[in-house]
Amino acid sequence: MGKQKLKKEEKNWRKFWKLGVDEWNTQFFGVSHGGELTATEGHHVYNLSDIALKYGTPLQVIFPFVIEDRLKDLIGYFQAYMKIYGYKGKFFYHYPMKVNQNKEFILSLLSVGANLEATSANELWLVKKLWEGERFNSKIRVFCNGPKTEPYLELIEELRGKGMNIVPIIESLDEVDRFLKYKGDIGVRVDLNIKTDSHWDKKFDRFGLSEKDALNLSKMKNFKIMHYHMGSQIKTQKSIFEGVKYGFGIYTQLQKIHPNLDTLDIGGGFGVPYEKKKFYTAKVVSSKIVKILKSLSDKAGIRHPNLVVEWGQHIVAPAQVTIYKVFSEKIIPKANAKAWYIIDGSFMNDIKDTWAVHQKFHIIPVNNMQSPLKTTWLAGSTCDSDDKYTAGGNYILLPKLHENQDQFVAVLDTGAYQDGLASHHCLLSAPMKIVAQDGTIKIARKRENAEAIGKLFGWNGDHK
Numbered sequence: 386m387g388k389q390k391l392k393k394e395e396k397n398w399r400k401f402w403k404l405g406v407d408e409w410n411t412q413f414f415g416v417s418h419g420g421e422l423t424a425t426e427g428h429h430v431y432n433l434s435d436i437a438l439k440y441g442t443p444l445q446v447i448f449p450f451v452i453e454d455r456l457k458d459l460i461g462y463f464q465a466y467m468k469i470y471g472y473k474g475k476f477f478y479h480y481p482m483k484v485n486q487n488k489e490f491i492l493s494l495l496s497v498g499a500n501l502e503a504t505s506a507n508e509l510w511l512v513k514k515l516w517e518g519e520r521f522n523s524k525i526r527v528f529c530n531g532p533k534t535e536p537y538l539e540l541i542e543e544l545r546g547k548g549m550n551i552v553p554i555i556e557s558l559d560e561v562d563r564f565l566k567y568k569g570d571i572g573v574r575v576d577l578n579i580k581t582d583s584h585w586d587k588k589f590d591r592f593g594l595s596e597k598d599a600l601n602l603s604k605m606k607n608f609k610i611m612h613y614h615m616g617s618q619i620k621t622q623k624s625i626f627e628g629v630k631y632g633f634g635i636y637t638q639l640q641k642i643h644p645n646l647d648t649l650d651i652g653g654g655f656g657v658p659y660e661k662k663k664f665y666t667a668k669v670v671s672s673k674i675v676k677i678l679k680s681l682s683d684k685a686g687i688r689h690p691n692l693v694v695e696w697g698q699h700i701v702a703p704a705q706v707t708i709y710k711v712f713s714e715k716i717i718p719k720a721n722a723k724a725w726y727i728i729d730g731s732f733m734n735d736i737k738d739t740w741a742v743h744q745k746f747h748i749i750p751v752n753n754m755q756s757p758l759k760t761t762w763l764a765g766s767t768c769d770s771d772d773k774y775t776a777g778g779n780y781i782l783l784p785k786l787h788e789n790q791d792q793f794v795a796v797l798d799t800g801a802y803q804d805g806l807a808s809h810h811c812l813l814s815a816p817m818k819i820v821a822q823d824g825t826i827k828i829a830r831k832r833e834n835a836e837a838i839g840k841l842f843g844w845n846g847d848h849k
């Protein structure tokens with residue numbers, strides 16, 4: 386009887402903490418008999434409470450299997466729907482490196498078939514290092530977005546000279562002349578004149594060529610790719626479809642001028658259900674995109690374009706969790722929450738979007754899930770009053786603290802953008818980074834000590 390009861394409670398905890406739901410990217414997470422958060426890779430189970438005790442906090446855990454699973458699924462959906470609907474174009478996934486440049490992420494993505502997209506000379510330099518180390522299939526294609534500074538241009542030309550399939554995406558009119566002489570394919574980014582329901586939708590966008598400027602380009606034989614990017618974390622699938630339809634209209638006009646144009650790159654923007662509410666799914670959206678493109682190109686009497694997507698955070702956000710320890714508590718007299726829980730890290734430093742764009746995250750206990758609960762707000766340990774997380778003024782339900790027992794909390798979906806944006810306010814150490822793969826844990830980056838952080842600020846050894 387005891388056993389059965391436990392099972393039912395476990396189920397309830399899962400539901401309560403919103404675990405085990407595919408559409409919310411929590412299908413890998415569960416709860417142990419002892420009320421601890423687990424992650425499951427095939428038949429391996431990681432107990433995140435044990436891991437936090439062993440490696441200490443703050444801690445970031447990377448799950449390469451999550452990346453691989455998600456990208457395989459995505460490529461699978463597009464390829465399957467193309468086959469089902471008789472779509473003649475090809476599908477390519479390009480990973481936008483800016484979303485997370487950690488080596489563990491990039492290598493996992495490459496292993497399941499990602500091509501790359503770089504936004505700066507320094508990102509491209511990483512690609513060069515991989516290339517020189519023969520770490521990837523030399524057939525993969527690399528897109529170069531972003532403003533082309535002189536070092537960036539030189540690197541693009543160098544890698545092209547060495548035989549890399551590298552495609553600069555023209556971002557402004559002053560880049561056109563330089564790339565007229567370019568010996569490989571080129572792309573053009575068009576700033577679509579269409580509204581998107583995303584935080585990043587701006588009336589005046591500085592990225593890409595205006596539709597008018599793009600349509601006024603004179604014939605270029607190597608113009609192969611039309612690219613657009615509407616912004617990140619697009620709220621509805623309708624907005625994604627409207628982008629595809631509108632973008633296709635520009636694509637057909639451009640193709641009349643540049644007959645070799647054969648690829649439509651719809652950029653990034655597929656959202657992550659950070660709030661674990663009803664959300665659109667990759668399966669449905671990929672099917673609809675293929676359907677739309679097939680029907681529009683058949684109507685227009687042109688060949689089905691090859692399709693590129695650059696959905697970054699959709700693939701990588703769920704592949705990392707950040708774990709903190711609650712090390713003290715302060716009562717809040719009159720508010721939605723009863724107490725501040727102070728964590729041994731920083732939202733402002735490690736999970737910047739909580740502060741910068743007030744992004745909500747899914748925060749749950751790592752242990753004591755069966756304990757009595759308390760409504761809390763979370764505070765980071767910098768001395769900045771903005772270093773906090775209140776779920777938008779609501780509260781976070783967490784176990785009451787026990788004496789002599791650590792309470793850990795996990796922030797899910799921290800795999801996208803947060804590392805590149807991270808900082809060192811109050812010189813706190815960045816979390817230690819570990820990788821959970823094939824049932825074993827490897828330390829990827831040790832916790833920074835005072836000396837390592839001091840060096841970033843010019844304190845080099847002798848302190849003179």
Ligand SMILES: *Cc1c(COP(=O)(O)O)cnc(C)c1O
Nearest residue numbers: 481614617653654695696697698
């Ligand atoms: C940022 C960016 C992406 C990725 O956006 P997500 O919202 O993470 O999907 C893709 N393409 C371009 C050009 C970008 O600038």
